Amino acid sequence: MEIEALSIGQYSFVQNAYSFGFAVMAAATLFFWLMKSEIAPAYRLAVTITGLVTAVAAYHYFQIMTSWGAAADITSGEVLSTGQPFNQAYRYVDWLLTVPLLLIELILVMRLSQQETIKKSTILGGAAALMIILGYPGEVSETGGLRFVFWVLSMIPFVFIVHQLVVGLKGSIDSQPESVKKLINISVYLVIGSWLFYPIVYLFPLVGLTGGAAITALEVGYTVADIVAKAVFGVFIFMIAVRKSKLEGETKPVSDQS
Amino acid sequence: MEIEALSIGQYSFVQNAYSFGFAVMAAATLFFWLMKSEIAPAYRLAVTITGLVTAVAAYHYFQIMTSWGAAADITSGEVLSTGQPFNQAYRYVDWLLTVPLLLIELILVMRLSQQETIKKSTILGGAAALMIILGYPGEVSETGGLRFVFWVLSMIPFVFIVHQLVVGLKGSIDSQPESVKKLINISVYLVIGSWLFYPIVYLFPLVGLTGGAAITALEVGYTVADIVAKAVFGVFIFMIAVRKSKLEGETKPVSDQS
Numbered sequence: 001m002e003i004e005a006l007s008i009g010q011y012s013f014v015q016n017a018y019s020f021g022f023a024v025m026a027a028a029t030l031f032f033w034l035m036k037s038e039i040a041p042a043y044r045l046a047v048t049i050t051g052l053v054t055a056v057a058a059y060h061y062f063q064i065m066t067s068w069g070a071a072a073d074i075t076s077g078e079v080l081s082t083g084q085p086f087n088q089a090y091r092y093v094d095w096l097l098t099v100p101l102l103l104i105e106l107i108l109v110m111r112l113s114q115q116e117t118i119k120k121s122t123i124l125g126g127a128a129a130l131m132i133i134l135g136y137p138g139e140v141s142e143t144g145g146l147r148f149v150f151w152v153l154s155m156i157p158f159v160f161i162v163h164q165l166v167v168g169l170k171g172s173i174d175s176q177p178e179s180v181k182k183l184i185n186i187s188v189y190l191v192i193g194s195w196l197f198y199p200i201v202y203l204f205p206l207v208g209l210t211g212g213a214a215i216t217a218l219e220v221g222y223t224v225a226d227i228v229a230k231a232v233f234g235v236f237i238f239m240i241a242v243r244k245s246k247l248e249g250e251t252k253p254v255s256d257q258s
Numbered sequence: 259m260e261i262e263a264l265s266i267g268q269y270s271f272v273q274n275a276y277s278f279g280f281a282v283m284a285a286a287t288l289f290f291w292l293m294k295s296e297i298a299p300a301y302r303l304a305v306t307i308t309g310l311v312t313a314v315a316a317y318h319y320f321q322i323m324t325s326w327g328a329a330a331d332i333t334s335g336e337v338l339s340t341g342q343p344f345n346q347a348y349r350y351v352d353w354l355l356t357v358p359l360l361l362i363e364l365i366l367v368m369r370l371s372q373q374e375t376i377k378k379s380t381i382l383g384g385a386a387a388l389m390i391i392l393g394y395p396g397e398v399s400e401t402g403g404l405r406f407v408f409w410v411l412s413m414i415p416f417v418f419i420v421h422q423l424v425v426g427l428k429g430s431i432d433s434q435p436e437s438v439k440k441l442i443n444i445s446v447y448l449v450i451g452s453w454l455f456y457p458i459v460y461l462f463p464l465v466g467l468t469g470g471a472a473i474t475a476l477e478v479g480y481t482v483a484d485i486v487a488k489a490v491f492g493v494f495i496f497m498i499a500v501r502k503s504k505l506e507g508e509t510k511p512v513s514d515q516s
Contacts, residue, residue, distance in 0.1 A: 033292060036292070041296060044293070044296055045293065045296070048289060048292045048293055049289070051292075052285050052288065052289055055285060055288060056281050056285050059281055059284070060281070063277065082333065083332075083333025083334060083335075084332070084333055085266075085270075085332065087270065087273075087274070089270065089271075089274045090274070090277065092274075093274050093277055093278045093281065094281075096278065097278070097281055097282060097285065140267065
């Protein structure tokens with residue numbers, strides 16, 4: 001990435017987007033964990049993992065923000081490279097950990113049988129990890145050809161996950177209480193909708209979008225997609241957990257009944 | 259270690275692996291400690307120690323990552339030594355503390371008699387500490403001969419521990435409830451499987467594997483082995499604790515029933 005292609009305004013805008021990303025992820029984490037004790041024990045694992053996803057994302061946004069700051073010197077009034085490369089790989093390191101986990105939190109909040117939970121978590125989590133691992137070599141490759149090959153390879157587990165979410169989970173979603181069915185469907189479409197952004201921007205360099213505006217759109221877009229897929233999605237998981245706690249008569253945690 | 263033997267890609271890949279290691283260990287720690295209150299009191303000691311192991315590992319991964327960053331300057335487009343040596347000893351400091359503890363968490367989650375617990379923890383913990391202490395002089399020695407001598411010495415407690423886990427614990431594992439027997443066996447083989455990596459890479463320098471690719475394989479491999487032996491192993495310990503809590507009718511923690 002050519003950081004000198006950015007104007008001061010673009011450079012600062014991206015930095016502010018990272019800072020916003022960090023603040024949202026950290027705040028979401030604290031929210032989920034602080035509220036965990038208010039929901040029924042059966043849903044605390046899902047809500048704990050929801051906070052784990054945003055916690056890991058908060059850490060990586062902090063690292064990305066630091067790396068962005070170290071990559072450029074703007075004291076002269078323009079964006080000059082310091083020679084320190086901007087580490088884009090933090091995103092992949094983050095996704096490798098968070099994407100399988102966020103699919104698992106969706107499975108967990110549905111409270112399927114133990115066998116179903118383990119089976120679906122393994123399949124979806126494994127496919128998600130494979131998708132990220134296959135995307136990485138293309139992201140760091142210097143040639144457009146390799147980038148495209150790994151885009152195609154990475155799209156295979158991507159399409160498989162979308163299919164699993166829409167078709168494979170249909171039966172499980174149908175068996176959910178009426179009052180949360182809509183929330184679960186929204187969560188599924190939030191994941192799919194925000195994920196569509198990633199394979200599109202991945203192709204940006206291939207179609208010649210490499211200037212300052214493209215870099216800005218890409219970095220800000222990634223940040224918005226991450227916030228939707230992790231923090232906003234997490235709020236839906238939390239709401240589902242709250243409603244199901246109420247339905248199952250466990251609104252008040254056992255500890256409050258003493 | 260000759261850090262200048264690495265390409266920028268290799269150097270960055272190792273740095274990302276360390277960051278991933280830190281994120282996994284820190285996330286695992288938070289997970290175990292946040293979920294501790296959800297399991298039966300009898301298993302909270304095991305789960306607390308499980309989180310302690312990953313917490314200590316998170317600290318050391320942070321130190322290793324910082325040391326790796328300070329050892330090289332990559333602003334010129336290639337990896338140049340800053341003169342600051344990369345501190346490999348952090349791994350040994352970490353293992354000296356975490357390896358005895360992770361064997362103890364396995365003993366604790368089996369909930370043996372008090373006498374058995376103390377006896378097995380002392381034997382396995384002591385052998386593990388001895389194994390690490392004997393490995394260190396070979397790791398820092400300049401000559402291949404000394405490296406090999408300490409490899410052999412360190413392998414004695416290593417083989418003893420593997421024997422204890424496979425043969426010595428057999429009776430205790432057989433007395434466990436049917437639904438967790440498989441999980442305990444997987445945990446034992448996770449430890450043994452991931453540990454096999456360490457004595458193999460220890461011999462790398464002896465067979466002339468000292469280039470950039472060997473250093474990368476070694477550092478990334480250590481990180482993966484650590485993640486399996488501490489975080490993944492810890493998740494199994496946690497799952498065993500959850501299932502045994504349920505079996506013993508203590509799904510709702512006792513402290514909440516007061």
